[in-house]
Amino acid sequence: MKARDNLFATHRVESLLEFDPGLIGSVWETLEDRWEALGRRACVVGHHGSGKTSFLNSFSERLGEPLVRFFFSESASRLRSRDFEKMESGRGVLWIVDGDRHLAFRDRRLFYRAATAAGGFLSARHRCHGLPPLLKLRSDVNLAEKLYERIDPGDETGLKVELPKLYRRHRGNLRHLWLSCYDRAAGLER
Amino acid sequence: MSEPLIQVEGDGTFLPGERVRGELSGGSAAGEIRLFWITKGRGTQEVGVEDQEAVGAAGYFELSLPPAPYTTSGTLVSIEWGLEWLDASGEVLSACEIIVSPTRQVIQLERVEPEVGTKRRFFRFAGSS
Numbered sequence: 001m002k003a004r005d006n007l008f009a010t011h012r013v014e015s016l017l018e019f020d021p022g023l024i025g026s027v028w029e030t031l032e033d034r035w036e037a038l039g040r041r042a043c044v045v046g047h048h049g050s051g052k053t054s055f056l057n058s059f060s061e062r063l064g065e066p067l068v069r070f071f072f073s074e075s076a077s078r079l080r081s082r083d084f085e086k087m088e089s090g091r092g093v094l095w096i097v098d099g100d101r102h103l104a105f106r107d108r109r110l111f112y113r114a115a116t117a118a119g120g121f122l123s124a125r126h127r128c129h130g131l132p133p134l135l136k137l138r139s140d141v142n143l144a145e146k147l148y149e150r151i152d153p154g155d156e157t158g159l160k161v162e163l164p165k166l167y168r169r170h171r172g173n174l175r176h177l178w179l180s181c182y183d184r185a186a187g188l189e190r
Numbered sequence: 191m192s193e194p195l196i197q198v199e200g201d202g203t204f205l206p207g208e209r210v211r212g213e214l215s216g217g218s219a220a221g222e223i224r225l226f227w228i229t230k231g232r233g234t235q236e237v238g239v240e241d242q243e244a245v246g247a248a249g250y251f252e253l254s255l256p257p258a259p260y261t262t263s264g265t266l267v268s269i270e271w272g273l274e275w276l277d278a279s280g281e282v283l284s285a286c287e288i289i290v291s292p293t294r295q296v297i298q299l300e301r302v303e304p305e306v307g308t309k310r311r312f313f314r315f316a317g318s319s
Binding site for chain 2: 001002003004005009010011012014181182183186187188
């Protein structure tokens with residue numbers, strides 16, 4: 001199967017699986033109220049591939065206010081010049097941050113000091129580390145099955161039956177699960 | 191008024207570096223027309239806008255193609271070329287796909303099978319080669 005026809009192509013999965021609070025038994029209004037009640041400083045907590053980044057994308061779009069976005073990871077654990085520019089230009093506006101706990105100790109201190117001037121701070125983390133949680137995300141096989149229905153409603157690829165096994169293999173990491181489905185649909189993995 | 195439509199001169203296939211000419215019909219003569227490529231597949235989607243121009247009253251456009259990338263189709267990734275007509279608010283009014291390739295056909299990427307016997311070795315025991 002060619003990439004453009006693969007139902008599990010990343011762009012397609014991302015557009016179909018925008019964060020839906022209904023899947024975790026909540027509604028946007030509840031999350032927005034909680035965000036304000038927490039003083040606009042909070043984190044979203046969950047394991048790898050549990051939907052943290054999807055939540056950040058959807059939530060920031062829903063808030064519809066000026067923001068700056070930061071991405072850090074194991075391989076991007078130092079502040080770069082464009083991060084410093086954003087830290088400077090982001091005074092008074094919302095900061096949406098992915099993976100700030102990956103920052104090296106000194107950079108993290110600089111970052112948090114600058115963040116005190118932000119108009120809001122929402123971070124995706126594996127653990128709270130002192131920030132109050134706005135949301136705790138945890139995937140399970142039922143959620144994976146519901147999401148699968150959105151990607152391949154007619155089970156065209158025939159992967160539905162294998163989903164529980166693949167879910168366990170990827171230890172609940174939904175991002176890896178969909179990539180595995182991509183590979184299987186493409187005939188790259190058995 | 192009929193549906194906004196992008197009409198490209200020729201059969202929709204182009205050589206790299208050629209100019210893409212055409213006409214817009216069915217919408218108000220406003221907004222912008224963009225020439226872009228987009229990746230689809232296993233990896234994160236990438237997009238490149240290679241040329242763009244404001245839509246004039248006559249509705250004609252002429253955009254330039256760069257030397258690369260080519261329209262390709264593979265198991266892991268496809269690269270597609272297209273034109274899109276956006277209104278003043280950035281909404282897409284119309285879009286169409288074109289092919290950009292030295293052969294004027296989609297380049298098919300062959301699947302590369304991993305070589306047999308190339309497993310990585312993390313340990314080597316003393317005396318072994």
